Amino acid sequence: MSVDLPLATCRHGTWTGPTALDPTIAALCYFDWVHTAGADEEDENGHVSNISYVRWIQDATRAHSEFLGLDRAVYEQLGGTFIVKRHEVDYRHGCQAGDEVVVTTSVEEIRLASAIRRTRVIRLRDSTEILRARTEWVYVAIVGHRPTRIPPLVHERFELTGKLSRTSRERGQA
Secondary structure, eight states, rough: OOOOOOOOTTEEEOSOOOOOTTTTTTTTTTEEEEOOOOOGGGGGTTTBHHHHHHHHHHHHHHHHHHHTTHHHHHHHHHHHEEEEEEEEEEEEEOOOHHHHEEEEEEEEEESSSSEEEEEEETTTTTTEEEEEEEEEEEETTTOOOOOOOOHHHHHHHHHSSEEEOOOOTTTTTT
């Protein structure tokens, strides 16, 4: 499968290792977002703050969605958006300003009104795993912020690494 890739800041890859610098690999369910940690992302202990890591998780998620044609304008047309219900982050190592990382994210599971994403951050210079995360996103109506069914268009865009947690009846099949 051939994939047209935008700028060098994003690539599709695999979960087992950073592939952001290898454009020959095209596994559409994994999305790599490359970022260089800035000095403003460090905390008083001289390493990237936990808040910055969570921002990276969100930024990679947004970039993945936009890469698949689901930008803010599309979500507004659909009348809904995703919000975080829960982040689980396992920090393994730290990094400092100037470190280039690849944030690999994938949609593991889609339910009726929520989705589970896995994210992994790898420091590129030495392939050190910085963190792994699991995030539950809930799809809510823009007006009222009540959970609502994820539209078919959103389902169609994401290739899953896990399972589709809906019955055939919920998917509209007999």
